[in-house]
Amino acid sequence: MRRATVLILVALMLPGAAQARRNKAQPVPKFYAEASQTLATVEFVQEFVAGGQRQQTRGYTDGAVISEDGLILISGRVRFPQRGGSGRISGGSLPELSGFVLHFSDGREHQAEVVGFDDDMNLGLLRISDPPSEPMPHLNWRTGFEVDVGTSLRTLTLYTEAFDRKPVYSTVMVNALLEKPQEVWSLSGASSNLLGAPLWDSKGRAVGVVAEVPMSPWAGRQVVPDLSGPVGLSYERFAVWIAQTLEGETAVAEEDPEDADAAWLGVMFQPVNRELAEHLKLSSGGGVVVSRVVAGSPAAAAGLKSLDILVELSGERIDVEEEADTASFAQAIRELKPGTTVEFVREAPGGARDVVPVTLVQAPRSELHAQRRTNKAFALTVREATMDTLLGQRLDPTTPGVVVDGAERAGWAGLSGLGVGVIIQRINDHEVTDLDSFEKAMDAIEAEKPEKVLFFARFGRRTRFFVAEPDWEDESP
Amino acid sequence: MSANPLRSLLLVALLAIPQQASGKDLQTSILQAQDQALSALVNIQPITESFTRGEARKQASVGSGFLIDDQGHIVTNYHVAGRAKQLMVTLSNKERVEAELVGEDPLTDLAIIKIPTETVEEFGLVPLAFTTSSTLHVGQFVLALGSPLALARTMTFGIVSNTERYLADGMSLPTGERTGEFNTWIQTDAAINPGNSGGPLINLSGQVVGVNARGAMFADNIGFAIPADTARRVAHDLIEIGEVQRSYVGVRFQPLKDWEGLFEVTKGEGVLVASVEEGGPAAAAGLNAGDILLTYGGEEVGARFDEELPGLYQLLAETEVGAEVPLTVMRRGQGRLDLKLKTVNTGRLQGDRFEAEHWGFAVKGITEQMVFDLDLQDNTGVVVEGVRTGGPAHRGKLRRGTVVRSVEGQSVADLAGFQALYEKLGDSPVVLIVQRHESQWYVLVEKNGENGQ
Incomplete structure (x- = not known):
């Protein structure tokens, strides 16, 4: 997790090897x-x-x-x-x-x-x-x-x-x-x-x-x-x-939609090309392998699992040879209507097939489209903890909290060491689960005006405390 | 302000510093110290092996070290000699001898190598002695010896700039191991440059006070040495038992600074539990982030400042492996709680490596620490250490850092299991099931003559 106060770069004294820390300044x-x-x-x-x-x-x-x-x-x-x-x-x-x-x-x-x-x-x-x-x-x-x-x-x-x-x-x-x-x-x-x-x-x-x-x-x-x-x-x-390139990338990974009407399945794919299909003795000649099923997604509810090989979608062969094709496949699913039930044909290595119906739901919001809130006193901007951020940090999609989107370095939050990307889960005794509870917590703190404000935050599995020391007398933070 | 502690500090300082310089001038002291120390200094040319490109690649570098006994044991850094396949040593008299690796400890970045006892006798090499680093003072004269930029037998001169420099946690070695969490550092302005690593930092009595290991980048004369007290302890264990045994607890602390009011403790009491490793001993003991650890094994513990954390981690590591340790914590809203913690052995940070040459990738075995450090599901399988560009696995889009779970439908339990499968199937195309975190997929590794190399 980022520390704000470490300014030196410490290198191993072996030619060509070193270790670094973060710093920022103008000279x-x-x-x-x-x-x-x-x-x-x-x-x-x-x-x-x-x-x-x-x-x-x-x-x-x-x-x-x-x-x-x-x-x-x-x-x-x-x-x-x-x-x-x-x-x-x-x-x-x-x-x-x-x-x-x-x-x-x-x-x-x-x-x-x-x-x-x-x-x-x-x-x-x-x-x-x-x-x-x-x-x-x-x-x-x-x-x-x-x-x-x-x-x-x-x-x-x-x-x-x-x-x-x-x-x-x-x-x-x-x-x-x-x-x-x-x-x-x-x-x-x-x-x-x-x-x-x-x-x-x-x-x-x-x-x-x-x-x-x-x-x-x-x-x-x-x-x-x-x-x-x-x-x-x-x-x-x-x-x-x-931004567009990234969106394309997230689309592959999490089927992130641009518009609110996109459909969501909740899986990640890898291609199964002809050679791999042959080696696995699939009769279909290829498709996609489900590499991950997001907990709580329609795919999970329908019983799809990692390593399932999908070869047909609603009667049409899934033709995915390259990684780039998984993107267009993911896009095709995204363009369906939420609420639609689609049928996948699943093929096991060796050739045994079964049909898996899945009812798609509306896609969750992505980081790019996440709502943001700024607290002026602390010079702190946070965004909702969207599924792509949480999965990216290997956290459960239901992990509570808000994500630091920006903290002015010399602001009250920035001085405490809070950095972009960490997930705030508690502020003093106020649990922070989403933007509303964040706002409520900050309102309460601005009313209480405590000498010290304790942020409990995580980045991935690591947690850490950050203590801000607001100068409530200062009218122009 | 109370005058007493300040006065006693001054008293020590007055006693300690003139002791070295008084009676003889500085030049004489330096000449005497180098006279005593230079004989023990060595230049080390290790050949190490890297597998990160998917094949065993030899790498040459240059570092420093010093003789510590008449058996021929030499102290150096792990990042100099650790995992070395071959070690050539140039002695202070310019003679070259081969050395062997005796033991290594990435967690403190130290290693012991050995030259033949007969060589020590033959050339009349005089080993260096450690002195305690605990009585060092800021301002004390020190000499750094080593091979900066491979310039052997270089001596530089300076003072101790700080005796307890804390370098933030999260440091790692080029080979990937985490390091540096068990000691603060001696900071010196004696010039330390790449190649100084593993060389001694000595006082004007010619005794070792530290092992030079790091320097600040883009800065002048900010070098860091591992304190002699840490180096001596580690050297002892490496020579006597070949390894350093440590208890693993799975907890990260933060100093309490002046935050006592936020945690319902009094100033100077306890240390803040910042993070608890999921699945680790501390988690099993019921420790939570936000707890204030007050006692450990009946002993009061605490840290108000960063500088106190390395000593605390050292205390935990010294616990007898597997012993049940009573703890007291203060938990907000619940008051004092008694917990019992059972540590586990830290063991090796990284597993052995193996190149599956025909398939075009290299793997390493999974140790318990790797499960925590790489956030793996468990310790079954092997981790892909590198993929050879243009090789069969590369064509199949195998990536570094993924875990190989199975080969041709046969589960891979560990490195030995993987090696056995490679021996059996190495000449054929295979399908791997690989995993990265929660994702699993297939990778086809085809024999591919044209691009096999």
Whole structure:
């Protein structure tokens, strides 16, 4: 769980190995120490066909952690292995990318998987394979950042392994605004080494990323016509894309609906492709395997279990070969009407079949659409504990509490150490189960004006206490 | 303010510091100390094995260590020599000898290696002696010896900057083990750089006060040493019994600071139970988050400040494994309660590793601690340690960190069971049932000649 007061980064005194903590500040050394923790060298394997030969090469780029649970923003350049300075590609197909490993300057290493790419902005998203045991240090985006010609921005990249992946600090200057509303910046001092590197303002807040204007035949609309080389993209430019990509991802995992009318089954799937089907001696040639059934869901009520193989939905064969297909399958279920009863055909290894009817219900709300409340005195914003947040922290979907969505660092809650992502379950003697009880608790506390306020919170299975010391005399918290 | 404690503190300080420097000048003291210590210093070049890419990969690094007896035992860090496949040691006289790993303790980041006794005799190496770290003072002169940036036989000079630095919990080693919860640290401004790890921090009498292990990143002259009192105890156990036995309780504490009013105790009394590990001994004893632990085994315990937590965890760890320990807690609304706790053996943090070469992945056995640390359902199966890029398992989308539950329908109980199945089925395509937390699915591991390598 996050601690607010630990400022030092302690490294093992062995070349190349280290251990880090979190910090935040504006002076360059402090900025450097904090921001470095969010930056990783992304190592990966590109496999492509060139000249009729299958080739594998190892590639590297910069990546930045953008969420506490390990989402990584990278440059889309990784998809174009043979691209030279001219921006031309020498032919062949897009490479297959795999084996993503993130190397942080403090020695942390994580494997990662692709979440998605955007060809217009030439950006990519990865997610670390092992869910982190505590919130990861990540970029804090600032929106509404006003940039003008002459604005100086900070950036970081990492040296190679030979130099212990030491972070390299530099500044770049906006020398032209390329597109309204000021979302694409031409930068002086930005080389292609900086692709994927975040851009920070002088207060150490992330405002954008160094990206490349795509010139590839695969890119559709170009960001800026007739310009190649690194540019700055403002966070506003890609924020929506990140949100949509994530929603697609949650859709796979939790069938998260965009609208209130979406239907919910309550399972997670993995594909069963032809080879696997053959090996399991299924007569159907494939489908999906139920990897998880959410407790209390329609699927659980209907008796679906982990490792069940579903091969037909309401008379139609489930044709899922790739992981991407599970997304469209999940989408198809989501588009049904809540209240509909569907029939799955379940096939056991060997070929025995049975029919499982399931009545879908309305989908639970996701984190993105969660309701939020802000308590001004404590400078604390919380959101309802939605099922995706709870499952993400490996908690029971009925776990009571509210999730910290934001706490101003110098506010009363922020000073107590409460950080984004932790679930508040009790405040002094007031049990907090949802937004209403949170609000009631805070109202009571504001009426009592106690010297100390005790928050009991959890992140995953770990619990911890946070004590805020409000200054009730202060009229302008 | 009461003048007494302050005065006695000053008195000790006045006695202790001049004792070293008086009579001889600083230069003479440093020369004498290095004279005594340098002979015991070694440069260690371990070859370790990593399986995180799905295959055994050798890794070379450089660290430091020091001789502590005439048998040839050398103290170093676990993150230097732990799990080493091969250990070469360069002595202070530049001779190279091979060393063997005697014992390791990731929880304190310490390891013992050994060079032949005959080598010690042959070269007349003089071991270093530990002194207690409990009487160290801020400002006391110290020397750090080691191989910063692999520059062997480097000595740096400074003072003790802090004697009880608390580095927050949640520290872990590159190999994944948690560490550092049983000691505070000696902070020094004697320059400590990568490669210093495992080297001694000595006083001007040439005695070991700490084992250099960490440094603050992006800072100058903020280094951390494991106190000699911890190192000596661990070294003793590793040499005598080959391991450090500790009781596991499954509880995390927070210091009470000035929060006594919130928990109905008086200032200085007890320690706050912050978190109780589900399924652990503390949970079985009925301990709850929010309880104030007042006594443990009849002894009063407490912590008002972070610096007091490592000592408390050490006290719990020292409990005889399996002993029934009486506790008293204060529970809000219920007053004092008596509980009984039965500890379990901590055991190894991580299991042995094994590369299933033909399938293109490596696994490790599951220890009891891994069940807690990785939040696994239970200790059956094996954990995927790494997947070889482009290999058969990689094609089947096997991922690191998943638990292999079965191979071709046959359950995997443990590492030995997995190895037996690999021996039988290693040459054929197999279907695995794997699990990550609550999810389970199938993974097809096909023989795939073209991309097998």
